[in-house]
Amino acid sequence: MERNILPKFLPAGDRALTVEFGNEISEEINNTVIGLKYILEQQNMPEIEEIIPTYRSLLVYYNPLLTDLVSLENKIKYIANSKISTNNTTKTKNKTCVVPVLYGGEYGPDLAFVAKYNNLTENEVIEIHSSVAYKVYMIGFAPGFPYLGGMSKKIAAPRLETPRKLVYAGSVGIAGSQTGIYSIDDPGGWRIIGRTPLKLYNPNNNPPVLFSAGDYIKFKPITIEVCEEIKKQIALKSYNLEWI
Amino acid sequence: MKLLVKKPGLFSTIQDNGRMFYQKYGISQSGVLDDYSYKISNMLVGNKLDEAVLELTLFGGEFEVIESGTIAITGADMSPKVNNKQVPMWETLELSKGDVLYLGFAKEGCRAYIALGGGIDVPIVLGSRSTYLRGKIGGLNGTILQEGDIVSSFKTKALSNKCRLPAEFIPKYLQDNTVRVILGPQINYFTRNGVKTFLTEKFIFTNDINRMACRLDGASIEHKISGNIVSDGTPNGAIQVPENGKPIILLNDRQTTGGYPKIACAITVDIEKIAQAKPGDSVGFKAISVPKAHLIYKNYLGNIILIRNVLNSFST
Numbered sequence: 213m214e215r216n217i218l219p220k221f222l223p224a225g226d227r228a229l230t231v232e233f234g235n236e237i238s239e240e241i242n243n244t245v246i247g248l249k250y251i252l253e254q255q256n257m258p259e260i261e262e263i264i265p266t267y268r269s270l271l272v273y274y275n276p277l278l279t280d281l282v283s284l285e286n287k288i289k290y291i292a293n294s295k296i297s298t299n300n301t302t303k304t305k306n307k308t309c310v311v312p313v314l315y316g317g318e319y320g321p322d323l324a325f326v327a328k329y330n331n332l333t334e335n336e337v338i339e340i341h342s343s344v345a346y347k348v349y350m351i352g353f354a355p356g357f358p359y360l361g362g363m364s365k366k367i368a369a370p371r372l373e374t375p376r377k378l379v380y381a382g383s384v385g386i387a388g389s390q391t392g393i394y395s396i397d398d399p400g401g402w403r404i405i406g407r408t409p410l411k412l413y414n415p416n417n418n419p420p421v422l423f424s425a426g427d428y429i430k431f432k433p434i435t436i437e438v439c440e441e442i443k444k445q446i447a448l449k450s451y452n453l454e455w456i
Numbered sequence: 457m458k459l460l461v462k463k464p465g466l467f468s469t470i471q472d473n474g475r476m477f478y479q480k481y482g483i484s485q486s487g488v489l490d491d492y493s494y495k496i497s498n499m500l501v502g503n504k505l506d507e508a509v510l511e512l513t514l515f516g517g518e519f520e521v522i523e524s525g526t527i528a529i530t531g532a533d534m535s536p537k538v539n540n541k542q543v544p545m546w547e548t549l550e551l552s553k554g555d556v557l558y559l560g561f562a563k564e565g566c567r568a569y570i571a572l573g574g575g576i577d578v579p580i581v582l583g584s585r586s587t588y589l590r591g592k593i594g595g596l597n598g599t600i601l602q603e604g605d606i607v608s609s610f611k612t613k614a615l616s617n618k619c620r621l622p623a624e625f626i627p628k629y630l631q632d633n634t635v636r637v638i639l640g641p642q643i644n645y646f647t648r649n650g651v652k653t654f655l656t657e658k659f660i661f662t663n664d665i666n667r668m669a670c671r672l673d674g675a676s677i678e679h680k681i682s683g684n685i686v687s688d689g690t691p692n693g694a695i696q697v698p699e700n701g702k703p704i705i706l707l708n709d710r711q712t713t714g715g716y717p718k719i720a721c722a723i724t725v726d727i728e729k730i731a732q733a734k735p736g737d738s739v740g741f742k743a744i745s746v747p748k749a750h751l752i753y754k755n756y757l758g759n760i761i762l763i764r765n766v767l768n769s770f771s772t
Binding site for chain 1: 476478482593687689692693694712753
């Protein structure tokens, strides 16, 4: 498939520049985006204020007192080019975080629906959902909310017709062929199949969120006893995330 | 100084310059919507320009002074009164213990700002004192002002010199504005007619306006194919157009990413015009180049420095 490895530069107002690598969801494009983000962050570029990586582009906030659009574009183009020529596009950290999930019951009220919808048992849904590592393509929508890629279509399920007024933080859901974790209490229409005791957003921590774009997540089924124990440890700040 | 909140108003929060460096974590930038009124209010009480202030929306509320000090009110005209007597805006006011400050409905503009001499004393959370409702952080307990809250300022040396902003620097809030924009980043998601509609029609601010976004009504802007994109970053002032063709202007508390195509982004200096628009007001859009927008921004900052010098020369 033909792809633009070289980015397009699109002005996004007078303080930001969109550096776009494509307009689809693909792991290759996303790796390129995250690769460039790491490299830009390592440069000493005081004119850049903030970089937001997304599925397929970077939004680069800049200080118009320190640069103009043409200079900034040229500088990023140069960095992107030299990066590609050294074939360093996808060298990002590949770590996988284990996310314990209590599936079903009161914490996963839609597990039965997802199973029935796909002619599977609840255990088969859990098995499929927790068997692969999901890539965090980007963070957005809410503080610390990870957009995950790579869910099996075997457990895909449509959103609720009427969204719930409140979905608790930590709820693990399915919407179409996407899966995700609610990072804050929020209204929402995803099919909720379980809940993690982990806090994806905690403003008292630095960084305040658990995951960054480029991380991987693997779900691990746990029992109510383990869930309660993890909650206790989190409250006592003695819980250590499990990275594999 | 200390203010006791007797009536919290419609939507009152503590805001400063906003949060930087956290948008990649999905945390909104927050901060004052009207930068000009904000900076002037701080100048008038002798603060640094980036101290936290109160931002009041459409209806101000009532505050009892429980420890005296100075304030300045700028932005929307909510007919401020102290002990039932009209007081001027855009100048330093001295308030004494027991005084009651009242701000009514906005006659002109939408958002008023109150700076307290010394700056509002709330903790810095993730680099800012700004209230961020969705993240439940900043301001007082991460939420809007409640009856019974006490808004305190940092201790400051003797009352700062009183001063008044010269009339030529006081903005007029019109019910019809032209907001200058940079076209894109998704301009090619719209037909030529769609772009023409955007740049020639007037749009009306609906009742659905808040610190996250303003929904506009008016002619429908035509997409080429679809009103959806693979989500990408959303700069401040971005004007996104969902499937129904009605533009939405994103503001400081917006989500950091979004899935609607953005036809244009308002220039930084014109965001205050959007911030001061009330439901029913109208707006048109005019495209300018990025270098032009940067020049306008630099002139704006130059003007701020000029005003600070003018105020300093009056007060010494």
